[in-house]
Amino acid sequence: MNRRLKPGEYAEVRAFAAVAEARSFRRAALDLGLTASTLSHAVRALENRLGQRLLNRTTRSVTLTEAGARLLQDLAPALALLDNAVAAVGTPGDAPMGTVRLAAPRLAIQMLVAPVIGRLARDYPHVTLDVRTIERPGDLVEGFDLGIQLGHEVAQDMVAVAVTKPFTTAVVGSPGYFATHPPPVHPADLARHQCIGCRSGPGGALFRWSFERAGETITLDVDGTLVADDSDLMLYAALSGIGLWHGVDRIAQPMIDEGRLLRVLADWSPTYPGFHLYYAAGAPLSPAVRAVVDALKAGDP
Structure with missing residues (x-):
């Protein structure tokens, strides 16, 4: 039987997703403006409520358990929709607003991302671009909105757009x-x-x-x-x-x-094949994600 999340339970889910995506309580706490201790208590409360461990913790790393990986994969689309809905409310002049998470190899960041960050910051001051260097971003199941990868390595179920020549x-x-x-x-x-x-x-x-x-x-x-x-x-x-x-x-x-x-x-x-920008098929892109996509598509350096 389905039931709605209580306010405290939603905070626990959001805390888990943030830590799982960052693979770090400290980094997630910085992103959310909270303390690592607060996030730790929230995640522990969620695990106790579900009766399953979601994260493996050591002094050096945080990794997902099998149950945690399934939960994060199921949560990602819903959390993205919530973020987009919140970002769409109160945006000055309906300008794009929110955080766009991009995973890309180092070379793609140098060639494609670095040249546009100044223009993005100027034209879209309410958009935060969160860039992570990942040599093979995969299928974006870890909470990223966009990825950049060589064309022949992009999964067929993704929307892919060429952004460089071969x-x-x-x-x-x-x-x-x-x-x-x-x-x-x-x-x-x-x-x-x-x-x-x-x-x-x-x-x-x-x-x-x-x-x-x-x-x-x-x-x-x-x-x-x-x-x-x-x-x-x-x-x-x-x-x-x-x-x-x-x-x-x-x-x-x-x-x-x-x-x-x-x-x-x-x-x-x-x-x-050159680098391709890609994202999950299906749901429409938020204004913030669309702004980043358009900037990266603007030309092959």
Whole structure:
């Protein structure tokens, strides 16, 4: 039998959702303007009421139990509708208002989000953009309104809009590096080179370098003295002569034009779908979310 939530119970549900999305009592407390102790008591009261643990807590982390993950997934659409309804009331001049949560890889944030934050702040002063760096945002079940991901990685049940042109990969190294290492002319030659490794994807697996030409595809495991999950560090390492970097042509092109990097294996470089902005199909977008979508769609930098 269904029953309405009492006011105190709604506060408990909201507290749980905030902590679950932030994966931290401290961060959630800052977002809500409450104390971590208040949130902890609210979540504990909800767990006692339901008779199930929703969050696993340690001194270093907060994770969802299976029951907590199900509850958060079911709550997310309802809470989003409530937020939109509240944001729509009392908005000056019917201007967009509210918080828009966006998950995106670091590269997409650099290329797409950073250039528009000034315009968003100026044109929509009542919209708060909450950006989280997540290399593979997934299907937005953790309370995000929008995600940015490479086109071929977006789930088919999402609304996806291309916001960049396709990417072509590039392998580059510094002139200093090539002064002591002959440039590779075939992907197999990379076995004799220092290659900067990249950790990405679930579990931080090592990224395998892929090449293709005239219908032939080659995928390689590479070795080197540096492995990282930060693209800025990897690019800096390539500029410093530590090894070869496998990245995106448009990121490396300014440094190629300046002569600080030299490109190799260009005829083996595959092209991939560019970044896509995506969101859940079905419910209409709130004015605040629509404002962010329109800003990100405005052009391919």
